[in-house]
Amino acid sequence: MTRLTILAATTAAAALLSTQAQAAGYYLQEQSVKGAGRAYSGEVADKGAASLWWNPAAIAGPGEDGTKAPEAYVGLHAVFVDAKVSDDGSTITYPGGTTLPVRGEPRAFNPIQSGVAPNFAISMPVGDRFAVGLSVAAPFNFTTEYRRNSWARYDALTSRLTTADFQLTGAMEVTDWLDVGLGLNAQYADAKLQTAYPNLSPLLADGVSQLSGDGWDFGWTLGAQAKLGSAVTVGASYRSKMEHDLDGRVLVAGLVGPLAPVNREVEGAANFSTPWIATLGARWQATDKLTLNAQVQRIGWSEFEAIEVSFANGGGETLYQGYEDVTSGGVGLDYAVNPDLTLRAGVQFDPTPTPDGDRTARVPDGDRWLYGVGATANVPWGMKLDAALAYIAFDESEIHHDTVFYGGTAAATTTRLRGDVEGAGYVMSLGLRKTF
Helix, strand or coil: CCHHHHHHHHHHHHHHHHHHHCCCCCCCCCCCHHHHCCCCCCHHHCCCHHHCCCCHHHHCCCCCCCCCCCEEEEEEEEEEEEEEEEECCCEEECCCCCEEECCCECEEECCECCEEEEEEEEEEEECCCEEEEEEEECCCCEEEECCCCECCCCCCCEEEEEEEEEEEEEEEECCCCEEEEEEEEEEEEEEEEEEEECCCCCCCCCEEEEEEEEEEEEEEEEEEEEEECCCEEEEEEEECCCEEEEEEEEEEECCCHHHHHHCCEEEEEEEEECCCEEEEEEEEECCCCEEEEEEEEEECHHHCCEEEEEECCCCEEEEECCCCCEEEEEEEEEEEEECCEEEEEEEEEECCCCCHHHCCCCCCCCCEEEEEEEEEEEECCCEEEEEEEEEEEECCEEEEEEEEECCCCCCCEEEEEEEEEEEEEEEEEEEEEEEC
């Protein structure tokens, strides 16, 4: 493999991982419909199979109806993002030092594609003090698309990430006031990416790279819930970081002249870590009808410090990312109108871990406020129907990302992308729960 090919493939593999690592911290909170209605403000202290993602202790002891019985939950979240990404003086510098504005459409509307995040969980008591559960979630799903002539094309054309997380849980009612749980996680990740590659003249059409990779990786989750008297429940959980190894392929095509040797297909691998997540929350039944909720999460994004890229026939590179740990928090309430209807509302602040000095167009990100409302109604066949609506207000942010294509060679070409991002998100959620 030529040096140009190795450098091009390394740049492309870095972009593949950046797809996952810059989607609002790439962590989708939509793991519980009931939780969406109160802006995920009390899930770590709640009971039932729907809270398994947040705390494996949620299935120990009596459920929310005071009984111990098998329970099943299924939820679906439709996510819509209305965004605009605008050029603000992006440039490209060709070999020899000629710097020109990046040509193409100066604005991209709604590059973040709508999507659906499903989740499922089931739990079953075993004897008087134990319970087991299985949950399936899609915590890291994202797709963005830019047009072929977009100003952002040297950073992103198409980006797609799909994950499926399977958690096997065991929980125990240690005492009448303390429950504990342990979850073992297996997570499958599949990613695909397209990025434009510049040829050595602005008069030539761009080349393109297409990447794909997948793999299985493993982690664990530990949690506890404590009942403080008859009105307060406190919950805490810790989800481990997960070291992902993606095996995949890099295809580069459409480069001409001195860059023609780059056009080939290579096998490669990339290693990176997802963050650990520490969660603390409480629920206080203030009256017979009103329950107040609060929750904070410390997310260890600094684990995503670098991407280690290697290739089957030798070579590789360490790519610095520089993500920062963040703390998110929310408050909310549940109000039981009557035995058959409960209403919810909540608000949450969720800061971005992406550094201001190196934010990409691949998944443009910013701090956000989430406002949720929801309800649970008893419906026929002994089921509970959960519904929620959420509005996500994104702070305006700036894209600031430099890429050196074919670095270390005479063909080195540098793009400096500068842009502005504004937008909002909308989430509609529906779920069913049934106790058997």
